[in-house]
Amino acid sequence: DADVTQTPRNRITKTGKRIMLECSQTKGHDRMYWYRQDPGLGLRLIYYSFDVKDINKGEISDGYSVSRQAQAKFSLSLESAIPNQTALYFCATSKRSQETQYFGPGTRLLVL
Amino acid sequence: DQQVKQNSPSLSVQEGRISILNCDYTNSMFDYFLWYKKYPAEGPTFLISISSIKDKNEDGRFTVFLNKSAKHLSLHIVPSQPGDSAVYFCAAIKNSNYQLIWGAGTKLIIKP
Numbered sequence: 415d416a417d418v419t420q421t422p423r424n425r426i427t428k429t430g431k432r433i434m435l436e437c438s439q440t441k442g443h444d445r446m447y448w449y450r451q452d453p454g455l456g457l458r459l460i461y462y463s464f465d466v467k468d469i470n471k472g473e474i475s476d477g478y479s480v481s482r483q484a485q486a487k488f489s490l491s492l493e494s495a496i497p498n499q500t501a502l503y504f505c506a507t508s509k510r511s512q513e514t515q516y517f518g519p520g521t522r523l524l525v526l
Numbered sequence: 527d528q529q530v531k532q533n534s535p536s537l538s539v540q541e542g543r544i545s546i547l548n549c550d551y552t553n554s555m556f557d558y559f560l561w562y563k564k565y566p567a568e569g570p571t572f573l574i575s576i577s578s579i580k581d582k583n584e585d586g587r588f589t590v591f592l593n594k595s596a597k598h599l600s601l602h603i604v605p606s607q608p609g610d611s612a613v614y615f616c617a618a619i620k621n622s623n624y625q626l627i628w629g630a631g632t633k634l635i636i637k638p
Contacts, residue, residue, distance in 0.1 A: 418569070445624070454535075454630060455630050456530070456532075456615060456617075456627075456628030456629050456630045456631060457570070457615070457617075457626070457628045458628070459625055459626070462624075462625070464624075472625065473625075504569050504570070506569075508624070513557075513558045513560065513575065513619050513621075513624065513626075514560065514572050514575065515572070515626060516572065517562075517569030517570045517571070518569050519567070519568055519569050520567070520568070520569050
């Protein structure tokens with residue numbers, strides 16, 4: 415079984431719709447992250463959480479919100495989706511004080 | 527401003543030969559550098575890392591070299607195998623904030 419899972423794996427939505435991407439982990443890690451990847455670019459950090467009560471904005475948080483429902487769950491919401499949010503979204507986890515992050519399989523989002 | 531750069535979008539290498547992937551950075555405050563490998567439809571997978579206080583780290587067929595004066599690191603894969611065909615990302619992190627900064631990736635193709 416995968417340690418970091420993401421649902422859905424693919425999603426098509428329309429401009430203005432609210433959508434939620436979910437991430438769950440069984441690694442027991444405290445820290446969780448949301449990234450997006452666009453063609454020809456590296457991953458960019460949207461939000462990160464060091465524990466359930468600690469949520470931080472990343473490089474590109476505008477238009478996104480997150481919720482850390484439990485240590486194992488971290489969801490990303492697009493309140494009103496727009497076409498330039500079409501991208502590949504990755505969730506990741508890490509142990510406290512360790513630099514290595516472990517990634518889920520990604521969610522491919524298309525906003526029409 | 528890109529703090530981590532991978533200037534080669536793709537690289538083609540004969541099976542059995544050495545693959546050398548390069549990465550440049552601009553921020554001298556980075557504490558760790560990591561290489562990730564990514565197959566299509568999967569999330570990035572951690573490959574190898576190096577602390578900024580070292581100049582070499584080796585793990586089996588993979589070796590990472592760090593040249594701090596040149597702000598340059600490289601990943602050597604010897605010998606290259608068909609399963610090494612993937613996109614390789616270089617990433618850097620400052621311990622103060624544990625945020626990974628990513629390069630755009632290099633697509634490695636191993637020719638039989």
